[in-house]
Amino acid sequence: MKIISPDEVFRQPGARRGLPGWTYHSDELAGLELERIFLRHWLYVAHVGEIPRSGDYACFALGDERAVVVRDGGGEIRAFHNVCRHRASRVVADDRGHCGKAFICPFHGWSYNLDGSLRNVPRADTFPDIDRAAFGLKPIECEVWHGLIFIRFAGDGPGVAEQFAPAEHEIGLYRIAEMQPFGKPWRFPFELDWKAVADIDGEGYHVPVGHPELFDLVGPTYTDQFVDGGLARACGSFAGRKFKFERNRDYVAALPTDSYLPEACRQQWIYWGLFPGFVVTLFPDQVEVYQIYPSGRRRSVMAGASFALPDDRPQMQRARELNRAINMDVGGEDVDLVNWAAAGMRSSAFDGMLLSDLEVNVASYHNRLRELLPVVCLDNAPAAGTLREVNARLAAERRVAAVR
Ligand code: FES
Ligand SMILES: [Fe+2]
Structure with a gap:
């Protein structure tokens, strides 16, 4: 030092x-x-101990951007834009909580797996063919440093640990x-x-x-x-x-x-x-x-x-x-x-x-x-x-x- x-x-x-x-x-x-x-x-969102189980999530908003970090089924921490790919609602209603195996958008019920991929679309028959791979939640760069979860919406440069x-x-x-x-x-x-x-x-x-x-x-x-x-x-x-x-x-x-x-x-x-x-x-x-x-x-x-x-x-x-x-x-x-x-x-x-x-x-x-x-x-x-x-x-x- x-x-x-x-x-x-x-x-x-x-x-x-x-x-x-x-x-x-x-x-x-x-x-x-x-x-x-x-x-x-880098912006701090939460400590890993606040989202211990798969499906636990924590949100963070700044300016017009909204993020959600979640622990997925394999125990990994992931971060996404908290913006539904249908019509942009937030996909979880609370700032902290547990969403089970999927995020279910409170607006029309589109759901997303914890890895962000699109899971289900209600009345999918009423849409033209949806390219599911292209309609997952958008990821955000995420780093866990000593159990502290950080996100970065844009840009590059050194990580938190660095x-x-x-x-x-x-x-x-x-x-x-x-x-x-x-x-x-x-x-x-x-x-x-x-x-x-x-x-x-x-x-x-x-x-x-x-x-x-x-x-x-x-x-x-x-x-x-x-x-x-x-x-x-x-x-x-x-x-x-x-x-x-x-x-x-x-x-x-x-x-x-x-x-x-x-x-x-x-x-x-x-x-x-x-x-x-x-x-x-x-x-x-x-x-x-x-x-x-x-x-x-x-x-x-x-x-x-x-x-x-x-x-x-x-x-x-x-x-x-x-x-x-x-x-x-x-x-x-x-x-x-x-x-x-x-x-x-x-x-x-x-x-x-x-x-x-x-x-x-x-x-x-x-x-x-x-x-x-x-x-x-x-x-x-x-x-x-x-x-x-x-x-x-x-x-x-x-x-x-x-x-x-
Ligand atoms: S805005 Fe999310 S399902 Fe419609
Ligand atoms: Fe002071």
Whole structure:
């Protein structure tokens, strides 16, 4: 694992000043981001433990795209567009569930095998000959990494495991694939651009002031690192600390001393983030995964769930519940902070951020956006209706400059 120094990250033009304010409230940019960023990068859908039986499925929707992942009859995980080939209804009504041996479209009853092939068409005699091979559910690229199911609607480039390779020595220790869902999935909706949420999630500089209890637990040792390959890592240890907050004391006291994890991991909270919005946090007692993504016009969502190895020791249960309670309160504290900062960025008084070395992972993902969508380098929004064209021109100019 090679750590990239903040100096290197902040050497990129514009990195210290963050993204310009207009990029947080431009519908045209949001459309381009959806198409070029979110639909072309890996998106987390579910953990394999959430769909353990053949016929169990989980859905995920983004923009106009809808996906369903399912465990097929052979135990394989597959992903399809959740779009019926007859007249485009979704083929499963719920977001999570069990469909037996086939998806049966709730509209007119076309059915599909779990490998996506067309199974049955009611009143097939009323259609001209249907080429069954051509009317299966359309597949979506899918990768299962440590039991976490990801999909990619379009594009190419490295897989999830490949991108997480620099983190494998650490993440691989946790046995995430063997874990089971712990507690209920959670979801924070925001009436804000996804970047406003990603900006706060990507740095620990706000922890001492914004999250007193979290700071009491891991704060003084908390470090953010940008890792070669584009991953964000943060880590804080509570080894040898004395706590002001009773809940922190109780949590650390409840953690069982015998664990399959190496010593250091037993006393650390670790965060790994993958562009654009996926995060896995590693705790001694459980693992939490979540994702930030756009969910509509100037709306976004941060949604996640926890997973843990089966362990019915009351002490472990207590540690897991306390961890969850601490983290849910941290999330609640972030909601206000996110909203206040995002509102301020619309004010006439806002003329750019000033990022600290401690906010290196905010700058690093901004750099990535500047690289993928050069239009975000502009101080002011392009004239209405021209954003795509301006972006294409800037990208072409950059290609020419690179050749020279
Ligand atoms: S839309 Fe699915 S069966 Fe008609
Ligand atoms: Fe926070």
